[in-house]
Amino acid sequence: MRVDLYVFAGSHPCEAVMAAARYKSIEYRHIELVPVWHRFFMLARFRKGTVPGMIADGRKVVGTREIMRAFDQMQVEPPLLPADPALCAAVEEAEGWGERVLQDIGRRLIWSHFKRDTSTLKAWAATAPDPRVRRVKTAFAVPIARIAATANKASDANVRNDLAALPGLLDRVDELIEQGVIGGASPNAADFQILSSIGLWTMMHDLRSAIVDRPCGLAAARLFPMYTDSVPGGVLPPEWLAPLRAATP
Numbered sequence: 001m002r003v004d005l006y007v008f009a010g011s012h013p014c015e016a017v018m019a020a021a022r023y024k025s026i027e028y029r030h031i032e033l034v035p036v037w038h039r040f041f042m043l044a045r046f047r048k049g050t051v052p053g054m055i056a057d058g059r060k061v062v063g064t065r066e067i068m069r070a071f072d073q074m075q076v077e078p079p080l081l082p083a084d085p086a087l088c089a090a091v092e093e094a095e096g097w098g099e100r101v102l103q104d105i106g107r108r109l110i111w112s113h114f115k116r117d118t119s120t121l122k123a124w125a126a127t128a129p130d131p132r133v134r135r136v137k138t139a140f141a142v143p144i145a146r147i148a149a150t151a152n153k154a155s156d157a158n159v160r161n162d163l164a165a166l167p168g169l170l171d172r173v174d175e176l177i178e179q180g181v182i183g184g185a186s187p188n189a190a191d192f193q194i195l196s197s198i199g200l201w202t203m204m205h206d207l208r209s210a211i212v213d214r215p216c217g218l219a220a221a222r223l224f225p226m227y228t229d230s231v232p233g234g235v236l237p238p239e240w241l242a243p244l245r246a247a248t249p
């Protein structure tokens with residue numbers, strides 16, 4: 001079966017499905033898109049403007065959850081949803097929460113950093129295998145970051161609210177690990193969905209120390225080792241980080 005994944009590297013929903021594909025040993029072709037431009041490309045090809053998208057033997061699928069369900073249809077083992085009905089329901093609920101709540105916060109936090117400092121965006125651009133994608137991403141890093149920050153509603157007020165909500169959200173993810181919904185030996189769809197967001201948050205130096213030593217930070221590092229300490233600190237006003245600092249032991 002030929003599987004093409006339309007993504008941009010670093011994007012947490014994209015990293016989620018790529019990690020799930022690798023876990024299931026599904027071989028795929030990585031088609032790297034340029035942020036912001038990707039919306040038009042995806043609309044033209046999939047009639048939906050978000051990544052990740054997949055074309056598997058001509059079948060088009062868009063969305064992390066939809067792609068993960070399709071992976072399980074394409075290849076049963078290892079499954080991304082547990083066989084036990086109660087645990088499966090808990091995993092699906094956690095996965096939905098991760099998509100609805102955590103994903104958006106990740107987008108706002110990262111684009112609010114990138115619009116103030118594009119160094120990491122440019123460093124990522126330099127790793128794109130396609131030289132044309134590399135050139136466009138590097139040349140347009142500043143407008144890409146500004147447009148993406150606006151499109152993702154990364155206003156100062158929203159980002160400040162997100163940062164204040166972070167300690168409670170991290171507690172909730174640690175609870176899911178303690179309850180055995182995620183963080184087990186065999187990762188499930190909720191692990192890929194939720195821990196990709198947590199991993200993305202750990203890239204931002206100012207957030208990192210509040211996350212990495214917690215159960216959710218350790219679980220995210222196991223599944224998403226690509227999220228290293230790479231977005232410089234000191235770009236957001238210190239008072240925005242105060243709630244996170246206060247909640248960090």
Ligand SMILES: N[C@@H](CCC(=O)N[C@@H](CS)C(=O)NCC(=O)O)C(=O)O
Pocket residue numbers: 011012013036039049050051052062063064065099103107148151
């Ligand atoms: N919640 C969806 C949407 C994913 C999503 O919003 N992806 C972002 C990139 S991280 C995107 O393509 N946004 C459209 C845009 O920036 O115009 C999913 O899980 O697949």
